[in-house]
Amino acid sequence: MTDQEQRLRIAVQKKGQLADKSLQLFEQAGLKITRGANDLLYRAENFPADFLRVRDDDIPQFVASGACALGIVGENVLQEDWPEIEAGAVDVSRPLGFGHCTLKIAVPNEMDYVSPADLNGVSIATSYPVLLKNYLAQNGVSAGVVEMSGAVEVAPRLKVADVVCDLVSTGQTLAANGLRAVETVMKSEAVLIRHTGRKTLYPEDLLARLLRRVDGVLATRETKYIMMNAPESALDDIIEILPGAGAPTVTPLAGKPGQVAIHAVCQESVFWETLERLKAAGSSAILVLPIEKMML
Numbered sequence: 001m002t003d004q005e006q007r008l009r010i011a012v013q014k015k016g017q018l019a020d021k022s023l024q025l026f027e028q029a030g031l032k033i034t035r036g037a038n039d040l041l042y043r044a045e046n047f048p049a050d051f052l053r054v055r056d057d058d059i060p061q062f063v064a065s066g067a068c069a070l071g072i073v074g075e076n077v078l079q080e081d082w083p084e085i086e087a088g089a090v091d092v093s094r095p096l097g098f099g100h101c102t103l104k105i106a107v108p109n110e111m112d113y114v115s116p117a118d119l120n121g122v123s124i125a126t127s128y129p130v131l132l133k134n135y136l137a138q139n140g141v142s143a144g145v146v147e148m149s150g151a152v153e154v155a156p157r158l159k160v161a162d163v164v165c166d167l168v169s170t171g172q173t174l175a176a177n178g179l180r181a182v183e184t185v186m187k188s189e190a191v192l193i194r195h196t197g198r199k200t201l202y203p204e205d206l207l208a209r210l211l212r213r214v215d216g217v218l219a220t221r222e223t224k225y226i227m228m229n230a231p232e233s234a235l236d237d238i239i240e241i242l243p244g245a246g247a248p249t250v251t252p253l254a255g256k257p258g259q260v261a262i263h264a265v266c267q268e269s270v271f272w273e274t275l276e277r278l279k280a281a282g283s284s285a286i287l288v289l290p291i292e293k294m295m296l
Protein backbone atom coordinates (compact mmCIF):
# COMPACT_ATOMS: atom_id res chain seq x y z
CA MET A 1 0.00 0.00 0.00
CA THR A 2 1.13 3.51 -0.72
CA ASP A 3 1.00 6.28 1.85
CA GLN A 4 -2.14 7.62 0.32
CA GLU A 5 -3.94 4.30 0.74
CA GLN A 6 -3.09 4.18 4.45
CA ARG A 7 -5.54 6.99 5.10
CA LEU A 8 -9.30 6.58 5.26
CA ARG A 9 -11.24 8.79 2.93
CA ILE A 10 -14.68 9.95 4.07
CA ALA A 11 -17.19 11.72 1.81
CA VAL A 12 -19.19 14.53 3.43
CA GLN A 13 -21.43 17.27 2.08
CA LYS A 14 -19.44 20.40 1.32
CA LYS A 15 -22.17 22.95 1.97
CA GLY A 16 -25.74 22.50 3.13
CA GLN A 17 -27.93 20.87 5.74
CA LEU A 18 -25.56 17.99 6.57
CA ALA A 19 -22.17 19.69 6.19
CA ASP A 20 -21.45 20.91 9.73
CA LYS A 21 -23.05 18.02 11.58
CA SER A 22 -21.15 15.46 9.51
CA LEU A 23 -17.78 16.91 10.50
CA GLN A 24 -18.95 17.41 14.10
CA LEU A 25 -19.72 13.71 14.41
CA PHE A 26 -16.11 12.83 13.63
CA GLU A 27 -14.83 15.66 15.84
CA GLN A 28 -16.82 14.20 18.72
CA ALA A 29 -15.12 10.92 17.87
CA GLY A 30 -11.85 12.69 18.68
CA LEU A 31 -10.65 13.71 15.23
CA LYS A 32 -8.98 17.11 14.89
CA ILE A 33 -10.06 18.27 11.46
CA THR A 34 -8.12 21.08 9.83
CA ARG A 35 -10.44 23.27 7.83
CA GLY A 36 -7.54 24.20 5.66
CA ALA A 37 -6.29 25.62 2.44
CA ASN A 38 -7.45 22.62 0.42
CA ASP A 39 -11.15 23.23 0.11
CA LEU A 40 -11.91 19.83 -1.41
CA LEU A 41 -10.06 17.72 1.13
CA TYR A 42 -9.91 18.40 4.88
CA ARG A 43 -7.32 16.46 6.86
CA ALA A 44 -7.60 14.99 10.31
CA GLU A 45 -4.38 15.82 12.15
CA ASN A 46 -4.50 13.09 14.77
CA PHE A 47 -6.08 10.20 12.85
CA PRO A 48 -5.30 8.91 9.36
CA ALA A 49 -8.49 10.16 7.75
CA ASP A 50 -9.34 12.77 5.14
CA PHE A 51 -12.69 14.31 4.36
CA LEU A 52 -13.68 14.67 0.74
CA ARG A 53 -16.13 17.58 0.59
CA VAL A 54 -18.58 17.19 -2.27
CA ARG A 55 -22.23 17.67 -3.29
CA ASP A 56 -24.44 15.26 -1.40
CA ASP A 57 -25.72 13.77 -4.66
CA ASP A 58 -22.22 12.46 -5.44
CA ILE A 59 -21.66 10.78 -2.08
CA PRO A 60 -23.34 7.40 -2.73
CA GLN A 61 -21.25 6.88 -5.88
CA PHE A 62 -18.01 7.92 -4.19
CA VAL A 63 -18.61 5.26 -1.57
CA ALA A 64 -19.90 2.67 -4.06
CA SER A 65 -16.79 3.01 -6.19
CA GLY A 66 -14.51 2.60 -3.19
CA ALA A 67 -13.03 6.08 -3.69
CA CYS A 68 -14.24 6.71 -0.13
CA ALA A 69 -14.52 4.15 2.64
CA LEU A 70 -17.33 6.03 4.39
CA GLY A 71 -19.81 8.75 3.60
CA ILE A 72 -22.64 10.65 5.23
CA VAL A 73 -25.75 11.27 3.17
CA GLY A 74 -29.51 11.62 3.57
CA GLU A 75 -31.42 8.35 3.18
CA ASN A 76 -33.50 10.14 0.56
CA VAL A 77 -30.46 10.71 -1.67
CA LEU A 78 -29.19 7.18 -1.07
CA GLN A 79 -32.52 5.60 -2.00
CA GLU A 80 -32.85 7.86 -5.02
CA ASP A 81 -29.44 6.73 -6.29
CA TRP A 82 -29.93 3.10 -5.27
CA PRO A 83 -30.82 1.73 -8.74
CA GLU A 84 -27.48 3.02 -10.03
CA ILE A 85 -25.41 1.51 -7.24
CA GLU A 86 -23.70 -1.79 -7.91
CA ALA A 87 -25.25 -4.55 -5.80
CA GLY A 88 -23.35 -5.10 -2.57
CA ALA A 89 -21.12 -2.03 -2.98
CA VAL A 90 -22.64 0.09 -0.22
CA ASP A 91 -23.91 -0.73 3.21
CA VAL A 92 -26.00 1.59 5.34
CA SER A 93 -24.18 1.20 8.57
CA ARG A 94 -25.78 3.67 10.97
CA PRO A 95 -28.65 6.16 11.19
CA LEU A 96 -27.18 9.32 12.69
CA GLY A 97 -30.07 11.14 14.33
CA PHE A 98 -29.73 14.39 12.36
CA GLY A 99 -30.85 15.68 8.96
CA HIS A 100 -34.44 14.70 9.62
CA CYS A 101 -36.81 15.64 6.83
CA THR A 102 -39.74 14.19 4.93
CA LEU A 103 -40.32 13.85 1.22
CA LYS A 104 -43.90 14.97 0.70
CA ILE A 105 -46.35 15.56 -2.05
CA ALA A 106 -47.85 19.04 -1.77
CA VAL A 107 -50.71 20.52 -3.74
CA PRO A 108 -51.80 24.15 -4.29
CA ASN A 109 -54.09 25.32 -1.48
CA GLU A 110 -56.99 25.77 -3.86
CA MET A 111 -56.80 22.23 -5.25
CA ASP A 112 -59.36 19.70 -4.01
CA TYR A 113 -57.54 16.68 -2.67
CA VAL A 114 -58.87 13.62 -0.92
CA SER A 115 -56.57 10.71 -1.75
CA PRO A 116 -53.66 9.69 -4.02
CA ALA A 117 -56.22 8.86 -6.71
CA ASP A 118 -56.59 12.64 -7.17
CA LEU A 119 -53.05 12.67 -8.52
CA ASN A 120 -54.05 10.71 -11.61
CA GLY A 121 -53.31 12.78 -14.69
CA VAL A 122 -51.53 15.63 -12.89
CA SER A 123 -47.88 16.58 -13.37
CA ILE A 124 -45.59 16.49 -10.34
CA ALA A 125 -42.31 18.42 -10.09
CA THR A 126 -39.55 16.79 -8.03
CA SER A 127 -35.82 16.33 -7.53
CA TYR A 128 -36.52 12.72 -6.52
CA PRO A 129 -38.02 11.03 -9.60
CA VAL A 130 -37.05 7.50 -8.53
CA LEU A 131 -38.67 7.78 -5.10
CA LEU A 132 -41.72 9.52 -6.52
CA LYS A 133 -42.22 6.96 -9.30
CA ASN A 134 -41.98 4.13 -6.76
CA TYR A 135 -44.60 5.82 -4.63
CA LEU A 136 -46.93 6.39 -7.58
CA ALA A 137 -46.54 2.78 -8.73
CA GLN A 138 -47.25 1.48 -5.21
CA ASN A 139 -50.41 3.56 -5.06
CA GLY A 140 -51.55 2.71 -8.57
CA VAL A 141 -51.39 6.34 -9.66
CA SER A 142 -50.56 7.42 -13.19
CA ALA A 143 -49.08 10.94 -13.09
CA GLY A 144 -46.48 12.88 -15.05
CA VAL A 145 -43.11 13.45 -13.35
CA VAL A 146 -41.20 16.65 -14.09
CA GLU A 147 -37.62 16.45 -12.88
CA MET A 148 -36.14 19.64 -11.43
CA SER A 149 -32.78 20.02 -9.69
CA GLY A 150 -33.98 22.76 -7.31
CA ALA A 151 -36.64 25.40 -6.56
CA VAL A 152 -39.29 22.70 -6.94
CA GLU A 153 -41.74 24.66 -4.79
CA VAL A 154 -42.19 27.37 -7.42
CA ALA A 155 -43.16 24.90 -10.16
CA PRO A 156 -46.96 25.24 -9.77
CA ARG A 157 -46.81 29.06 -9.82
CA LEU A 158 -44.66 28.94 -12.95
CA LYS A 159 -47.07 26.39 -14.43
CA VAL A 160 -44.19 23.97 -14.88
CA ALA A 161 -46.18 21.32 -12.99
CA ASP A 162 -49.49 21.03 -11.12
CA VAL A 163 -48.16 19.76 -7.79
CA VAL A 164 -44.78 19.10 -6.16
CA CYS A 165 -42.95 16.32 -4.38
CA ASP A 166 -40.29 17.93 -2.21
CA LEU A 167 -38.37 17.68 1.05
CA VAL A 168 -40.12 19.29 3.96
CA SER A 169 -38.84 19.97 7.45
CA THR A 170 -40.89 22.83 8.91
CA GLY A 171 -43.39 23.32 6.11
CA GLN A 172 -42.72 27.08 5.96
CA THR A 173 -41.44 26.98 2.39
CA LEU A 174 -44.57 25.17 1.25
CA ALA A 175 -46.85 27.64 3.02
CA ALA A 176 -44.96 30.60 1.56
CA ASN A 177 -45.64 29.18 -1.90
CA GLY A 178 -49.33 28.54 -1.36
CA LEU A 179 -48.92 24.78 -1.09
CA ARG A 180 -50.11 22.23 1.46
CA ALA A 181 -48.61 18.80 2.10
CA VAL A 182 -50.98 15.91 1.47
CA GLU A 183 -48.92 12.71 1.30
CA THR A 184 -45.67 11.39 2.77
CA VAL A 185 -43.44 9.61 0.29
CA MET A 186 -40.49 8.99 2.61
CA LYS A 187 -39.13 9.94 6.01
CA SER A 188 -35.39 10.48 6.02
CA GLU A 189 -32.40 11.17 8.21
CA ALA A 190 -28.67 11.27 7.65
CA VAL A 191 -26.99 7.87 7.53
CA LEU A 192 -23.40 6.70 7.63
CA ILE A 193 -22.70 4.52 4.63
CA ARG A 194 -19.63 2.36 4.01
CA HIS A 195 -18.03 0.75 1.05
CA THR A 196 -18.57 -2.99 1.07
CA GLY A 197 -17.52 -3.81 -2.48
CA ARG A 198 -14.50 -5.74 -3.56
CA LYS A 199 -12.11 -2.78 -3.58
CA THR A 200 -11.01 -2.61 0.00
CA LEU A 201 -8.35 -0.02 -0.66
CA TYR A 202 -8.40 1.18 2.92
CA PRO A 203 -7.06 -0.40 6.10
CA GLU A 204 -9.81 -2.40 7.80
CA ASP A 205 -8.33 -1.98 11.28
CA LEU A 206 -8.44 1.81 11.01
CA LEU A 207 -12.02 1.65 9.82
CA ALA A 208 -13.03 -0.62 12.69
CA ARG A 209 -11.36 1.76 15.16
CA LEU A 210 -13.14 4.77 13.78
CA LEU A 211 -16.53 3.03 13.66
CA ARG A 212 -16.13 1.94 17.28
CA ARG A 213 -15.59 5.57 18.25
CA VAL A 214 -18.55 6.73 16.16
CA ASP A 215 -20.71 4.11 17.87
CA GLY A 216 -19.54 5.51 21.20
CA VAL A 217 -20.57 9.02 20.16
CA LEU A 218 -23.97 7.85 18.94
CA ALA A 219 -24.55 5.87 22.11
CA THR A 220 -23.74 8.78 24.41
CA ARG A 221 -26.14 11.15 22.61
CA GLU A 222 -29.16 9.64 24.30
CA THR A 223 -27.47 7.95 27.20
CA LYS A 224 -27.55 9.51 30.64
CA TYR A 225 -26.17 8.58 34.02
CA ILE A 226 -28.90 8.77 36.62
CA MET A 227 -28.49 8.77 40.41
CA MET A 228 -31.05 8.93 43.21
CA ASN A 229 -31.76 7.92 46.77
CA ALA A 230 -34.75 5.74 47.59
CA PRO A 231 -36.17 3.34 50.13
CA GLU A 232 -34.90 -0.16 49.41
CA SER A 233 -38.51 -1.36 49.33
CA ALA A 234 -39.19 0.81 46.25
CA LEU A 235 -36.31 -0.70 44.26
CA ASP A 236 -38.42 -2.93 41.99
CA ASP A 237 -40.77 -0.09 41.07
CA ILE A 238 -37.86 2.23 40.34
CA ILE A 239 -36.04 -0.26 38.12
CA GLU A 240 -39.27 -0.69 36.21
CA ILE A 241 -39.45 3.08 35.55
CA LEU A 242 -35.79 3.64 34.56
CA PRO A 243 -35.67 3.90 30.74
CA GLY A 244 -33.39 1.36 29.08
CA ALA A 245 -31.24 0.82 32.17
CA GLY A 246 -29.20 -2.34 32.61
CA ALA A 247 -28.60 -3.67 36.10
CA PRO A 248 -28.28 -0.59 38.32
CA THR A 249 -25.74 -0.25 41.09
CA VAL A 250 -27.42 -0.20 44.50
CA THR A 251 -25.48 0.85 47.61
CA PRO A 252 -26.65 1.38 51.21
CA LEU A 253 -26.71 4.97 52.50
CA ALA A 254 -24.59 5.46 55.60
CA GLY A 255 -26.68 6.29 58.67
CA LYS A 256 -29.99 5.78 56.86
CA PRO A 257 -31.17 2.22 57.34
CA GLY A 258 -33.52 0.96 54.62
CA GLN A 259 -32.36 3.72 52.24
CA VAL A 260 -30.18 3.06 49.19
CA ALA A 261 -28.44 5.04 46.46
CA ILE A 262 -29.26 3.84 42.96
CA HIS A 263 -26.95 4.56 40.01
CA ALA A 264 -27.84 3.52 36.48
CA VAL A 265 -26.87 4.17 32.88
CA CYS A 266 -30.03 4.84 30.89
CA GLN A 267 -29.85 4.14 27.17
CA GLU A 268 -32.89 6.20 26.31
CA SER A 269 -33.90 9.80 26.84
CA VAL A 270 -34.76 10.68 30.41
CA PHE A 271 -37.76 13.00 30.35
CA TRP A 272 -39.22 15.16 33.11
CA GLU A 273 -42.14 12.73 33.23
CA THR A 274 -39.71 9.93 34.10
CA LEU A 275 -38.29 11.99 36.98
CA GLU A 276 -41.79 12.71 38.25
CA ARG A 277 -42.62 9.00 38.22
CA LEU A 278 -39.36 8.20 40.03
CA LYS A 279 -40.20 10.77 42.67
CA ALA A 280 -43.71 9.42 43.05
CA ALA A 281 -42.19 5.95 43.55
CA GLY A 282 -40.21 7.25 46.54
CA SER A 283 -36.94 8.55 45.04
CA SER A 284 -35.31 11.77 46.16
CA ALA A 285 -32.21 13.75 45.20
CA ILE A 286 -32.51 12.59 41.60
CA LEU A 287 -29.58 13.63 39.39
CA VAL A 288 -29.31 13.12 35.63
CA LEU A 289 -25.83 13.56 34.17
CA PRO A 290 -24.62 13.56 30.57
CA ILE A 291 -22.02 10.96 29.63
CA GLU A 292 -19.05 12.41 27.82
CA LYS A 293 -17.43 9.31 26.39
CA MET A 294 -18.42 5.69 26.15
CA MET A 295 -16.87 2.57 24.65
CA LEU A 296 -19.14 -0.40 24.38
Ligand code: ATP
Nearest residue numbers: 013016017018055056057074077099100101167169
Ligand atom coordinates in the same frame (compact mmCIF):
# COMPACT_ATOMS: atom_id res chain seq x y z
P1 ATP B 1 -25.86 19.92 -2.49
O1 ATP B 1 -25.27 21.20 -2.93
O2 ATP B 1 -24.90 19.15 -1.62
O3 ATP B 1 -26.41 19.08 -3.61
P2 ATP B 1 -28.63 20.08 -1.61
O4 ATP B 1 -29.26 21.39 -1.95
O5 ATP B 1 -28.96 18.88 -2.42
O6 ATP B 1 -27.06 20.32 -1.53
P3 ATP B 1 -29.40 20.31 1.22
O7 ATP B 1 -30.59 21.19 1.07
O8 ATP B 1 -28.21 20.87 1.92
O9 ATP B 1 -28.96 19.65 -0.16
O10 ATP B 1 -29.87 18.99 1.95
C1 ATP B 1 -29.01 17.89 2.09
C2 ATP B 1 -29.77 16.78 2.75
O11 ATP B 1 -30.15 17.17 4.07
C3 ATP B 1 -31.09 16.40 2.07
O12 ATP B 1 -30.90 15.44 1.06
C4 ATP B 1 -31.88 15.84 3.22
O13 ATP B 1 -31.52 14.50 3.50
C5 ATP B 1 -31.43 16.70 4.39
N1 ATP B 1 -32.31 17.87 4.61
C6 ATP B 1 -32.95 18.61 3.70
N2 ATP B 1 -33.62 19.64 4.26
C7 ATP B 1 -33.38 19.55 5.58
C8 ATP B 1 -33.77 20.33 6.71
N3 ATP B 1 -34.52 21.42 6.57
N4 ATP B 1 -33.30 19.97 7.90
C9 ATP B 1 -32.52 18.90 8.04
N5 ATP B 1 -32.12 18.11 7.01
C10 ATP B 1 -32.54 18.43 5.80
Ligand code: ZN
Nearest residue numbers: 055056057077
Ligand atom coordinates in the same frame (compact mmCIF):
# COMPACT_ATOMS: atom_id res chain seq x y z
ZN1 ZN C 1 -27.95 17.70 -3.53
